Amino acid sequence: MDIGLVGLGKMGGNMRERMRRAGHTVVGYDRNQDLADTESLTAMVEALPSPRIVWVMVPAGEATDATIRELSGLLSEGDLVIDGGNSRWNHDQDNAAMLGEKGIGFLDCGVSGGVWGLENGYALMAGGSAESVEKAQPIFDALRPEGDFGWVHAGDVGAGHFAKMVHNGIEYAVMQAYAEGYELLQAAGTLHNVTDVFRSWRHGTVIRSWLLDLLVAALEEDSDFKGIQGYVEDSGEGRWTVEAAIEHAVPMPAIAAALFARFNSRQDDSPAMKAVAAMRNQFGGHEVRADVRGEDARPTDG
Numbered sequence: 278m279d280i281g282l283v284g285l286g287k288m289g290g291n292m293r294e295r296m297r298r299a300g301h302t303v304v305g306y307d308r309n310q311d312l313a314d315t316e317s318l319t320a321m322v323e324a325l326p327s328p329r330i331v332w333v334m335v336p337a338g339e340a341t342d343a344t345i346r347e348l349s350g351l352l353s354e355g356d357l358v359i360d361g362g363n364s365r366w367n368h369d370q371d372n373a374a375m376l377g378e379k380g381i382g383f384l385d386c387g388v389s390g391g392v393w394g395l396e397n398g399y400a401l402m403a404g405g406s407a408e409s410v411e412k413a414q415p416i417f418d419a420l421r422p423e424g425d426f427g428w429v430h431a432g433d434v435g436a437g438h439f440a441k442m443v444h445n446g447i448e449y450a451v452m453q454a455y456a457e458g459y460e461l462l463q464a465a466g467t468l469h470n471v472t473d474v475f476r477s478w479r480h481g482t483v484i485r486s487w488l489l490d491l492l493v494a495a496l497e498e499d500s501d502f503k504g505i506q507g508y509v510e511d512s513g514e515g516r517w518t519v520e521a522a523i524e525h526a527v528p529m530p531a532i533a534a535a536l537f538a539r540f541n542s543r544q545d546d547s548p549a550m551k552a553v554a555a556m557r558n559q560f561g562g563h564e565v566r567a568d569v570r571g572e573d574a575r576p577t578d579g
Contacts, residue, residue, distance in 0.1 A: 278301045278302070278330070278415045278416060279301070279302045279303075279304070279325050279326055279329075279330075280296065280301060280302070280303055280304070280325070280330045280331070280332060280416055281303075281304050281305070281306065281321045281322065281324075281325050281329065281330070281331040281332070282296075282303050282304070282305045282306070282331075282332045282334060283305075283306050283307070283318065283321070283331065283332070283333045283334060283335060283344055283348075284307060284333065284334035284335035284362075285305045285306075285307040285309070285312040285313065285334075286307070286312075286334075287391075287392055288334060288388065288390075288391070288392075288394065289305070289307070289334035289335075290305075290312060291392065291394055291395035292332075292334065292361075292388075292394065292395075292399065292420060293305050294395055295394065295395050295398075295399075295419060295420055296416065296419045296420065298419075299418075299419035300419075301415070301416065301419055304321050304324045304325060305321070306318055306320075306321040318344070318347055318348065318351060319351060322348070322351045322352060327353065327355065327356070328353075328355040328356050328357070328412075329352055329353075329356040329357070330356070330357045330359065330412065330413055330416065331348055331352065331356070331357070331358050331359070332359045332361055332416070333345060333348070333358060333359065333360050333361060333362065334361045334362060334388075335362055336362060337362045337363045337364045337365065337513065338364075341360060341362050341364050342368070342372065345358060345360065345372050345375070345376070346375070349375055349376055349379060349381065352376075352379070352381050353379075353380075353381070354379060354380030354381065355380060355381075355382075356381050356382070357381065357382040357383070357384065357409055357412055357413060358372075358376055358381060358382070358383050358384070359383075359384045359385075359386050359413060359416075360372065360383070360384070360385050360386065360438075361386045361387075361388045363387075363438070363441065363442075363445075363512060363513065363514060364385065364438050365438065365442075365513070365517055366385070366404075366435040366436070366437075366438040366439040366442060366517075367435060369383070369385040369404065369434050369435040369438055370434055370435055373405070373434045382405070382406070382408070382409040382412070383405060383409070383434060384403055384404065384405035384409050384410065384413060384434075384437070385403070385404045385405065385434060385435060385436075385437040385438045386401055386402065386403045386404070386417075386437045386438075387401070387402035387403075387431075387437045387438055387440055387441020387442075387444065388400070388401060388402075388420075388441070389402075389441065389444060390422075394420075397422060398420065398421050398422030398423065398427060399420045399421060399422070399427075400421070400422065400427045400428070400444075401417055401420060401421050401427065401428045401429070401437075402429050402431045402436075402437040402438075402440040402441050402444070403417065403428075403429070403430050403431060403436075403437045404430075404431050404432055404433060404434050404435050404436035404437030404438065404439070404440075405433065405434050405437070406433075406434075407430070410430050439521075441514070442514045442517050442518050442521070443518055443521075444514075445512070445514035445515060445518070446514060446515050446518030446519070446529075446532040446536075447532065448488070449511075449515045449518075449532055449535040449536055449539070450531040450532045450534075450535040451486065451488055452488060452535070453531075453534070453535035453538055454531075455488065455489065455492050459471065459475070459492070459496075462474060463501075471496070471500065472493065472496040472497060472500050475489065475492060475493050475496060476493050476496075479493060507542055508542050508543055509538075509539045509542045509543075510539070511536060511539045511540075515532065515535070515536040515539070516536060518532055518536075519532060519533050519536055554566075
């Protein structure tokens with residue numbers, strides 16, 4: 278099968294290679310011409326036989342929307358666009374409607390697997406019509422992991438990205454739990470080797486997972502994480518998951534707390550925690566520390 282692929286970064290570049298290994302012809306375009314197979318989106322579309330399938334793998338938001346708008350003027354009736362980025366699910370209906378006016382199909386597809394997907398395969402969560410899924414099925418089969426799992430037609434347009442959003446929200450909470458456990462084990466000072474403990478959990482325990490494997494790999498490189506700043510971004514899906522939980526009145530304390538922990542990581546000296554320290558000093562005379570600029574704090578006597 279022939280397919281166009283827009284966006285050849287860490288994920289897209291490996292996806293191109295995995296599809297090629299499965300025998301598909303992939304024509305890739307990227308703004309970085311060192312990565313691209315063609316010099317423009319137009320040239321990429323012209324290189325594909327009809328009916329065309331184009332997979333978009335660029336950052337969510339305006340970059341994805343602009344790419345799909347440009348493709349809508351280049352593709353024809355019967356062609357298909359797959360948005361494999363981390364787009365917000367409720368934007369998918371707009372893109373599907375725009376393309377549908379020209380008879381162009383649309384699928385949204387959540388993709389998980391990171392830089393390991395080339396060898397291990399990518400978990401895929403697709404949203405859209407059964408007809409469009411059937412048209413793209415050989416590509417999904419090439420990208421998915423071997424075995425019975427790792428692929429799902431989640432529902433209509435938007436369902437794939439909604440599933441991926443919740444997946445990433447769960448990922449936030451799981452990583453936060455491992456991280457908090459790591460900090461406590463380090464702080465207690467009762468263990469001979471924290472890395473060995475985490476390594477032992479990889480087999481036979483109820484908390485074993487791929488994320489645990491990755492944490493162990495990181496600990497083996499640097500058990501104290503001396504070269505890493507404790508600053509964590511959020512890519513959007515965690516926020517959207519919490520917003521959806523509020524919309525549907527679904528309690529989600531673990532995922533919400535994990536999201537807020539990421540916000541806290543970006544503050545060198547949290548204003549909120551300064552306020553807590555000040556209040557503790559006011560009601561109980563608890564000691565406060567000098568701030569990070571080295572200015573003297575002023576505890577009261579009462």
